[in-house]
Amino acid sequence: MKKPAKQLLKKDRMDFPRPLTTVDVVIFTVLESGLNVLLVQRPEDPNEPYPGGWALPGGFVDIENDQDLESCARRKLKEKTGVDTPYLEQLGSWGGTTRDPRGWSATHVYFALIPAQDAVLQKGANAQDVAWFPVNQSVAKAKLAFDHLEILQAAISRLRNKVEYTSLPAYLLPEKFTLSELQHMYEVVMERPIEKSAFRTRVLSSNLVTPIQGMREGPNRPAQLYRLTDPNRPVFFPRTFKQKQK
Amino acid sequence: MKKPAKQLLKKDRMDFPRPLTTVDVVIFTVLESGLNVLLVQRPEDPNEPYPGGWALPGGFVDIENDQDLESCARRKLKEKTGVDTPYLEQLGSWGGTTRDPRGWSATHVYFALIPAQDAVLQKGANAQDVAWFPVNQSVAKAKLAFDHLEILQAAISRLRNKVEYTSLPAYLLPEKFTLSELQHMYEVVMERPIEKSAFRTRVLSSNLVTPIQGMREGPNRPAQLYRLTDPNRPVFFPRTFKQKQK
DNA sequence: CTATGTTAGTTGCACAGTAGCACTAATGTT
DNA sequence: AACATTAGTGCTACTGTGCAACTAACATAG
Numbered sequence: 428m429k430k431p432a433k434q435l436l437k438k439d440r441m442d443f444p445r446p447l448t449t450v451d452v453v454i455f456t457v458l459e460s461g462l463n464v465l466l467v468q469r470p471e472d473p474n475e476p477y478p479g480g481w482a483l484p485g486g487f488v489d490i491e492n493d494q495d496l497e498s499c500a501r502r503k504l505k506e507k508t509g510v511d512t513p514y515l516e517q518l519g520s521w522g523g524t525t526r527d528p529r530g531w532s533a534t535h536v537y538f539a540l541i542p543a544q545d546a547v548l549q550k551g552a553n554a555q556d557v558a559w560f561p562v563n564q565s566v567a568k569a570k571l572a573f574d575h576l577e578i579l580q581a582a583i584s585r586l587r588n589k590v591e592y593t594s595l596p597a598y599l600l601p602e603k604f605t606l607s608e609l610q611h612m613y614e615v616v617m618e619r620p621i622e623k624s625a626f627r628t629r630v631l632s633s634n635l636v637t638p639i640q641g642m643r644e645g646p647n648r649p650a651q652l653y654r655l656t657d658p659n660r661p662v663f664f665p666r667t668f669k670q671k672q673k
Numbered sequence: 674m675k676k677p678a679k680q681l682l683k684k685d686r687m688d689f690p691r692p693l694t695t696v697d698v699v700i701f702t703v704l705e706s707g708l709n710v711l712l713v714q715r716p717e718d719p720n721e722p723y724p725g726g727w728a729l730p731g732g733f734v735d736i737e738n739d740q741d742l743e744s745c746a747r748r749k750l751k752e753k754t755g756v757d758t759p760y761l762e763q764l765g766s767w768g769g770t771t772r773d774p775r776g777w778s779a780t781h782v783y784f785a786l787i788p789a790q791d792a793v794l795q796k797g798a799n800a801q802d803v804a805w806f807p808v809n810q811s812v813a814k815a816k817l818a819f820d821h822l823e824i825l826q827a828a829i830s831r832l833r834n835k836v837e838y839t840s841l842p843a844y845l846l847p848e849k850f851t852l853s854e855l856q857h858m859y860e861v862v863m864e865r866p867i868e869k870s871a872f873r874t875r876v877l878s879s880n881l882v883t884p885i886q887g888m889r890e891g892p893n894r895p896a897q898l899y900r901l902t903d904p905n906r907p908v909f910f911p912r913t914f915k916q917k918q919k
Numbered sequence: 920c921t922a923t924g925t926t927a928g929t930t931g932c933a934c935a936g937t938a939g940c941a942c943t944a945a946t947g948t949t
Numbered sequence: 950a951a952c953a954t955t956a957g958t959g960c961t962a963c964t965g966t967g968c969a970a971c972t973a974a975c976a977t978a979g
Contacts, residue, residue, distance in 0.1 A: 441775055444736050445691040448768075448779060488768070490690050490777035495769030520766045520781045522694075522734070523741030529687055531736035533694060533781065535766045607956070625937050627957075632936095647955045648945040853927070871966050873928075878965095893926040894974040 446522060447532035450499045451485030451575070453518065453582040454508060454539045456546060457599045457615050460561040462586075464579060465507060465548075468556040469572055476528045477572035483579065484557075485534065500537040507557055509547040514540040514598035514661070518582055526574045538582045540598040590616045594635045594662040597655055605643045605650035606630065635662045692768060693778035696745045697731030697821070699764065699828040700754065700785045702792060703845045703861050706807040708832075710825060711753060711794075714802040715818055722774045723818035727806075729825065731780065746783040753803055755793040760786040760844035760907070764828055772820045784828045786844040836862045840881045840908040843901055851889045851896035852876065881908045 454465040466481040484507045493499040497515070505511045515537055522533030548557045562583060571579065589595050596612035597604075610626050630636060637656045642649035656662075700711040712727040730753045739745040743761070751757045761783055768779030794803045806812050808829060817825065835841050842858035843850075856872050876882060883902045888895035902908075 441693065443733070446694045446734055446736055447687065448692045448694060487689070488692055488777075488779070490692055490770075496766065496779065517765050519763050520742060522781065524736075531734075533734070533742065533779070535768065535779065605956085622938055622940090623956090624939080624958075629937080644946085645955080646947050647953080648947095648957080650956055851927085868967055869927090870929080870968080874965080890975085891926080892976050893924080894928080894976095896927055 444531075447527060447530060448488045449485055449532065449534040450488055450496060450503060450537065451483040451534050451578065452500050452504050452507075452537045452539055453483055453579060454504060454513075454541060455562075455582075455586065455599070456541050456543045456559065457612060458543050458559060458561075461615055461618075462562040462583075463559040464562055464582075465546075466558060466560050466571070467507065468558075470555060480570065480572040481560075482572035483536075483575045485536075488535075496535045497537070500535075500539075504537075504539055507549060508541060508545075509549060510539075510541045510545050514595065518578070518585060521574055521578060534578075536578055536582070538585065540586075540595060542599060542601045544601055586616060592664045594633075594655070594664075597635065598661075602654055602658075603639065603641070603652045604654075605652060606636075607650060608643075609636070609653070629664065633662055633664055690777075693773060693776060694734045695731055695778065695780040696734055696742060696749060697729040697780050697782045697824065698746050698750050698753075698785055699729055699782065699825060700750060700759075700787060701808075701828075701832065701845070702787050702789045702805065703858060704789055704805060704807075707861055707864075708808040708829075709805040710808055710812065710828075711792075712804060712806050712815065712817070713753065714804075716801060726818040727815045728818040729782075729821045730803075731782075734781075742781045743783070746781075746785075750783075750785055753795060754787060754791075755795060756785075756787045756791045760841065764824070764831060767820055767824060780824075782824055782828070784831065786832075786841060788845060788847045790847055832862060838910045840879075840901070840910075843881065844907075848900055848904075849885065849887070849898045850900075851898060852882075853896060854889075855882070855899070875910065879908055879910055 456463050456465075465484060467484045469475060469477050469480050469482055471479050484503055486503065488496070488499055493502065497517070500515065501511065504513060504515070516539075518536040518538045520533060520535045522531075524531050526532055526534075548559075570576075586595065590613060596616055597609060599612045599616075600608060606627055609630065610621060610623065613626070614621055634656055636653040639652050639654050641652045643652055702709055702711075711730060713730045715721060715723050715726050715728055717725050730749055732749065734742070734745055739748065743763075746761065747757065750759060750761070762785075764782040764784045766779060766781045768777075770777050772778055772780075794805075806815060812822075812825065832841065836859060842862055843855060845858045845862075846854060852873055855876065856867060856869065859872070860867055880902055882899035885898050885900050887898045889898055
C-alpha cells in the first residue's frame, strides 16, 4: 500500500534507477535453405554477457542520437545488412529482472523482411561475426544469448500467422517478380503447398500487385512480371488459405 | 561512421544515460454508452507534465519491485480497477525524444478487457480522478496527455481488427453469459449488426464456448448459459465476418 | 385460460470464394 | 516435330455466410 504522501523526492528529480534499454531486430530472408534469420556473434570478451554466443542484432538505445525506437531499429538493420528500406514492424517488448545479467532490462523488438539479394552482410564495429541461420534447423541448437530464442520464436509465429492473411511475403522479393515466385515465398514461409489457381485469383483480385512491362524469360513459357501496387503498406486478405487435405 | 576502436569505457560501466521507462495500460469495457476506456487525471502540480490533463493509467517501472513488464501492467490495472484477472495483451511500445517533456522516454503499452461489473474504480495514491470515457465521443475532446491519443487510437484499431476473427469480446462479459449477450458485445465493438444465424453457427462450431447448467430467466424465452471453453486463451476464427450490404 | 409481445433458437435457400484438378499456352531442347 | 517444363485458365464440388422466414418458450394483459 502506498501512502498518499507526496512523492516529490522521487518524481521531481528524475534520478531513480532506470532499466537498461535496448532495441533488437529479427531480420528474415528466404535463401535456398528456406526461411533464414540474421544473427550476430557476441564479442569473446569475458566481461560481456554470453561471450561468443549468437544473438539477435541490436544494442542499447543511444538517447543522444536516436530520435525514436523505430529509427534506432532502422539504424541497426542498416549497420548489419546495408538494407535501408525493408519491411519493418514492431514485434513487442520484453523486460524484466532476469533477462540480462547486468540488471533490469527492457528490449524493444522489431522484425524485418528483406530480399536475399539486397543483403550485404557487414561485420560489426566489434568485429563480430554476422550470419544467416536457417530457421528450422540450426537455430534451436545455436543456444541464443539472453531470451533471444523466445523472442525469435515469437517472431516466427507472428510471421507464420500473418502470412495467412497478408502480403508480407512480397517483401522477401525484389521489386519485380512473377506470380510463381511470389507463390513460392508464401510456400516457403508457410511450409506447405498452395493451390495455384486459388492463389492467383486471390492475389489478383486483392489489388496486391500490378502487372508491369516485361516478362521473366527462361527455358520455358515466359511469365508476366509484377510489382507491389503500394509498396508502403501491406495488403490484408479477407480470408485465410485453407489446408489442402491431400 | 563508428570506429572499430574499443568502447570499453561505455560498455563496461553501465552508467551511460538511459531512457525513462514506463508502462501504460489501455483498459476497455462496455457500458451502456458503448465501448469505454479508463483514464486518470494527472495531478494539478505545475511541476508535473500535463497537470490536470487526462492520461492512460500507467507510470514508471519500479525496478526494485516489478519482476517484469507484464506484472507491472497487472499491478497498475489492479490499482485502478481492482480487477486482477483480465484479458491482457501487449499492444506495443512507444519511445522517442519528444513524447515526454522530462526527456527521452519509452513506454510499454498493454491493453486489457474487463467486464463492466468487475470494475470498482479506485482513486489513486495521488488522489487523481479515475473515470470511464466513451471511446467515440469525449475521447477526442479530452486532449490526452503525452502521445496517449495516438496510443489509444492504436489500441482501438487493434481491438476492432481482432474482433473480426477472435473471441476477444467474450472477455468483456462475466463468467456466465448467453449467446445473445455475446453477440451484443461483438456488435458494440464492431459498431455494426451481425447476422444472428451466422454468428451462432460460427461461435458454436469453433468450440469457443461450452454450455453450462442453467438458463438466463426473464420476461421471455429463457436462454442457455455458456462459459468460455478455455478462458486462458482466446480463440481465432478461420474467417472474418462479412459486411452486411444494405 | 387464451392472446399477444418478445426474445431464443432453427431451417432452408441463394450466393461467393476456394480446393481440386484438368485443361490450354508458350517457350527451349532434343 | 515431339517433348519437357513452367505459365496461366476453366470447370465442378464444397463450405461458410447473408438473408429471411420459421418454430419455441417464456411473462403478462385481458
